[in-house]
Amino acid sequence: MAEIAAxxxxxxxxxxxxxxxxxxxxxxxxxxPLKATFTQIGSTSDSTSRSSLxxxxxxxxxxxxxxxxxGGQTSHxxxxxxxxxxxxxxxxxxxxxxxxxxxxxxxxxxxxxxxxPRSKHSACALNGCLAxxxxxxxxxxxxxxxxxxxxxxxxKLSWETLEPANHPERMPPARSDACILAHDGNLVVLGGxxxxxxxxxxxWHFNCFTKTWNQLPRAPAAITSATVLGDTLxxxxxxxxxxxxxxxxxxxxxxxxxxPTWETYPVPxxxxxxxxxxxxxxxLVPITTGFGRNYLLYFFGDRQGAAxxxxxxxxxxxxxxxxxxxxxxxxxxxxxxxxxxxxIKDQIRSKLGDDSSRSWAEVEVQPPGDLQAPxxxxxxxxxxxxxxxVATDGRSVVMWGGxxxxxxxxxxxxxxxxx
Numbered sequence: 001m002a003e004i005a006a007x008x009x010x011x012x013x014x015x016x017x018x019x020x021x022x023x024x025x026x027x028x029x030x031x032x033p034l035k036a037t038f039t040q041i042g043s044t045s046d047s048t049s050r051s052s053l054x055x056x057x058x059x060x061x062x063x064x065x066x067x068x069x070x071g072g073q074t075s076h077x078x079x080x081x082x083x084x085x086x087x088x089x090x091x092x093x094x095x096x097x098x099x100x101x102x103x104x105x106x107x108x109x110x111x112x113x114x115x116x117p118r119s120k121h122s123a124c125a126l127n128g129c130l131a132x133x134x135x136x137x138x139x140x141x142x143x144x145x146x147x148x149x150x151x152x153x154x155x156k157l158s159w160e161t162l163e164p165a166n167h168p169e170r171m172p173p174a175r176s177d178a179c180i181l182a183h184d185g186n187l188v189v190l191g192g193x194x195x196x197x198x199x200x201x202x203x204w205h206f207n208c209f210t211k212t213w214n215q216l217p218r219a220p221a222a223i224t225s226a227t228v229l230g231d232t233l234x235x236x237x238x239x240x241x242x243x244x245x246x247x248x249x250x251x252x253x254x255x256x257x258x259x260p261t262w263e264t265y266p267v268p269x270x271x272x273x274x275x276x277x278x279x280x281x282x283x284l285v286p287i288t289t290g291f292g293r294n295y296l297l298y299f300f301g302d303r304q305g306a307a308x309x310x311x312x313x314x315x316x317x318x319x320x321x322x323x324x325x326x327x328x329x330x331x332x333x334x335x336x337x338x339x340x341x342x343x344i345k346d347q348i349r350s351k352l353g354d355d356s357s358r359s360w361a362e363v364e365v366q367p368p369g370d371l372q373a374p375x376x377x378x379x380x381x382x383x384x385x386x387x388x389x390v391a392t393d394g395r396s397v398v399m400w401g402g403x404x405x406x407x408x409x410x411x412x413x414x415x416x417x418x419x
Contacts, residue, residue: 031293032361034319037368037417038379041398042087042099044411050074050081050117051101054411056403059123060387061130063154065089067398067413068130069387070152071118075409079117079138084130084152087413089391089398107158114159115150118143120176125389126187126208129153131162133180133189142195147171147213149187149206165211172204172213179226181233183252185209188216188233191223199224203233205252220248220262224279227296228252229286229322234296236320238278238304244268245275247296247320247358265358267320275360276318278304281384287319287418288394295319297363297397297418302384312405313382317363317416363418380414381405395419 044053058072058080069085086100106112121135121143130152135143149162164171178192178200190203199222205214221237228234231253237246247265269275282301288294299317368378386402400413 032295032319032321032359033364034289034295034361034418035366036317036363036379036419037366039368039415039417040412041089041415042413046411050078051083052080052411053085053401054409055080055401056385056409057119058387058401059121059132060389060398060400061123061125062089062389062391062398063125063128063130065392066154067389067400068152068154069400070123070130070132071121071135072387072401073119073409079119082115082117086154087400090415102157105158107153107156107160112159113161116143122178122180122189122192124180124182124187126151126182127185128155131180131182131187133187134175134178134192136176142174142176144174147206162206162208163211164206164213167212170213170215172202175200177224179223181226181228183228183231183233184254186254188228188252190219190226190233191235203250207254216252217250217260217262219250220264221246225282225284225298225301227284227286229294229296234284234286236276236284236296236298238269243270245278245360267358267360269360273360274362276316277314279314279384280304282314283386283388283397283399285388285390285397286322286394287390287397289419290395292324294322294324296322299363299397299416300383300386300402312407313384313403315379315382317365318360319363319418320360321358323358379416380410380412383410386410391415 046052052074053069054075055072059070061068065088067087067089072080074080082104084102086102088098104114106114115132118135118137121132123130123132132150137143147164151160151162172189175192175194179190181188186208187206192200194200201219201222203216203219205216219235223235226233226235231251233250233252235248237248245267247267249263251260267275276298279301283299285297286294287297297317297319301314303312303314365379382405383402386399388397388399390397395418397416401410404410
């Protein structure tokens with residue numbers, strides 16, 4: 001009997017030790033760098049018409065299982081027309097056309113208003129529609145539409161407008177290269193440039209129900225890219241000497257108990273603590289690898305700063321690790337959805353004095369297919385002023401076109417898969 005008891009105790013110790021080792025391994029395993037694979041989803045060689053998908057300074061917006069491309073400049077420096085190009089993604093149903101060119105039609109009547117051709121505008125998905133704001137005309141001048149938002153209904157395939165109905169004196173001035181983001185059924189417009197090239201740092205909230213603009217606290221730095229994750233707005237700035245970057249965040253919850261204020265997280269950027277170099281015209285999106293683990297993906301773009309004057313674009317990708325998601329329980333939430341393993345893991349790491357959140361790491365680009373050879377990178381190459389959006393899975397990014405290292409518009413589409 002004693003021998004049996006001793007054997008049981010030994011077995012229990014082995015199992016217990018194994019579990020502890022597994023937990024220790026899981027906690028110790030780094031959360032960065034992430035890996036990325038690029039898959040080309042299409043390309044075009046037609047560069048003679050205004051309908052060509054060879055373009056830059058356009059937008060790509062994902063609504064449902066399709067990517068919608070609008071506006072921009074073609075390879076001849078002319079504005080693309082005001083058609084909407086629809087590209088079905090891999091999640092689309094078999095009955096969905098892979099590619100469509102959708103003419104500009106007004107919702108009210110055939111002679112109703114539709115947005116004119118434009119470039120350097122901004123766009124996002126809003127309540128099943130493509131929302132478009134601002135931009136420049138053929139002469140490069142601002143399209144001043146009085147803070148009007150254009151909405152393209154992807155189900156009805158028609159345009160309508162969303163205009164302020166109250167406080168006309170309180171609305172954002174015209175601009176190009178702004179950021180427009182959807183949050184909780186409303187819109188946030190921020191940054192961009194005035195007609196004199198001045199970079200802007202103002203932030204505006206548009207309530208789509210009351211149709212009213214309200215100004216939020218100004219950003220602590222000029223805004224070239226921005227994104228929203230949950231109730232938090234994020235922007236990135238760089239020091240003039242390129243030795244540090246700063247991630248700024250603002251709580252934009254509509255009915256917050258206290259007025260929102262910006263928080264800044266300075267991150268050194270040097271050979272010992274590498275990080276992204278200054279850039280504009282690149283991409284910034286929130287991504288997740290599941291289980292509550294969240295990142296900002298910051299990629300490509302025009303090089304900035306005196307040290308980069310002889311080079312044009314970046315071809316790198318960086319992730320900034322954000323605090324993991326909190327446990328969130330709703331009426332329809334399952335146990336696996338409510339419990340966020342990343343949050344638990346981060347709490348353990350914090351107790352051990354290892355907190356890797358709010359840090360940068362360069363993404364490792366992997367060869368396509370099953371090849372895992374260390375040499376070579378397969379991706380579009382240096383790019384800026386491209387259209388992009390995060391896919392519905394939260395861990396893939398779709399991009400199209402943009403200017404290459406020679407400054408020439410391109411007409412290829414890619415899916416970037418992060419893991």
